[in-house]
Amino acid sequence: MDIITTKVVVALFFGLIRFVFGILPIKIKVWLNKEQEIEKNKRKENFIECFIVVLQSFGGGVLFATCFLHMMPEVSYFVTELKKYGVLQRDYPFSQLVISLGFFTIYFAEEVCQWLIARRSKKSKVENLDCKIDCELLEKNVKEIDQKDSNIANGSAFEVMSIDVLANNYKNLEYEEKYFPDNYSTETVVDTIDEAIQTEIDNTVHDNVQNMEANLDLSADINAEIEEFIEDKVKTQQQILRCFLMIVALSLHAIFEGLAIGLQRSIKNIWYLFIAVSIHSATVLYVIGSEIVVSGAAFRTILIHMCMLSATTPFGVVLGLVITLTANMETSAKSLAIVLLEGLSTGTILYITFFETLRREKERTKWRVTRAVFIASGFTLMAILQGFKLGD
Known part of the structure; x- marks a missing residue:
């Protein structure tokens, strides 16, 4: 050869x-x-x-x-x-x-x-980390909303109450009207209710903002764990x-x-x-x-x-x-x-x-x-x- x-x-x-x-x-x-x-x-x-x-x-x-x-x-x-x-x-x-x-x-x-x-x-790590944080915050906020509004029917803007509860509330309202002063108008009642609702909304928003800030303020250890999770589990x-x-x-x-x-x-x-x-x-x-x-x-x-x-x-x-x-x-x-x-x-x-x-x-x-x-x-x-x- x-x-x-x-x-x-x-x-x-x-x-x-x-x-x-x-x-x-x-x-x-x-x-x-x-x-x-x-x-x-x-x-x-x-x-x-x-x-x-x-x-x-x-x-x-x-x-x-x-x-x-x-x-x-x-x-x-x-x-x-x-x-x-x-x-x-x-x-x-x-x-x-x-x-x-x-x-x-x-x-x-x-x-x-x-x-x-x-x-x-x-x-890739930065993009996956940002996406994971956003998903975690969104999931937590959705859970909080579901917990607060669990008694509201799907597709309804108001709380659904039974007939017995409405009748009981009506009796309480008749009892309270007897002791209202003459100058206590309906507008005052509505303003008081609006103020209470607005206060509750403000408190809820404030709590959600604090929760979001706390979640965004992740420590170095949590960041390391997230990156390790992405490296080990995600095949890209x-x-x-x-x-x-x-x-x-x-x-x-x-x-x-x-x-x-x-x-x-x-x-x-x-x-x-x-x-x-x-x-x-x-x-x-x-x-x-x-x-x-x-x-x-x-x-x-x-x-x-x-x-x-x-x-x-x-x-x-x-x-x-x-x-x-x-x-x-x-x-x-x-x-x-x-x-x-x-x-x-x-x-x-x-x-x-x-x-x-x-x-x-x-x-x-x-x-x-x-x-x-x-x-x-x-x-x-x-x-x-x-x-x-x-x-x-």
């Missing part, structure tokens, strides 16, 4: 592996839901969690070895070639410079994505947006990872990088798929996202293949292109290794010794493979 066929096969394998691990959380969720016994579900979840953690730890060691033992020396080699062609004449660490550019490219891309996520989430489009932006950022990673493979000049190098990148990408795709499932996205949305992520690395491999076929390997322009592209790819993997994989391992508290052993195992495996493979 020649080098072109090898790159095409590797690209197809990448697409298949990434898609399978991306939709695997859906299958696992269905599998867990079939079991009715809670204890069995917990055991299965713990087993799956342990397996994924161990696989990620192993992938961290693999990426560490790939970055320092394989890709960095490759970039340095092509920088030396450029110096032979006379393109680079100064004694400057150009390989480290290009790798750093790749590192900061991914770093700033993810920072921009995180800024967009935080900005959208903050706006902002969660799906967050997953989408995260997929865009990971797509940049995947394209450069594919470029690193597509630019290789030997079959051994291709399979070496394929093993390293596929272990890492499989675990990452599983985690991303799990987050999308938790966000409540529809099955069609999950498939679209996974297809996007599955196609990025094969696209990078094909792009690297096209670059290697468009020029002679011995020209300075080709060496310069390889230095730039593979240097950016190395910076990308360096960022993933330290800011994503190893940082995640340091934050975990379970299975510490087991994870450390598998990190060392991944590094050892790739170091042994590098010893067998060095050379074109």
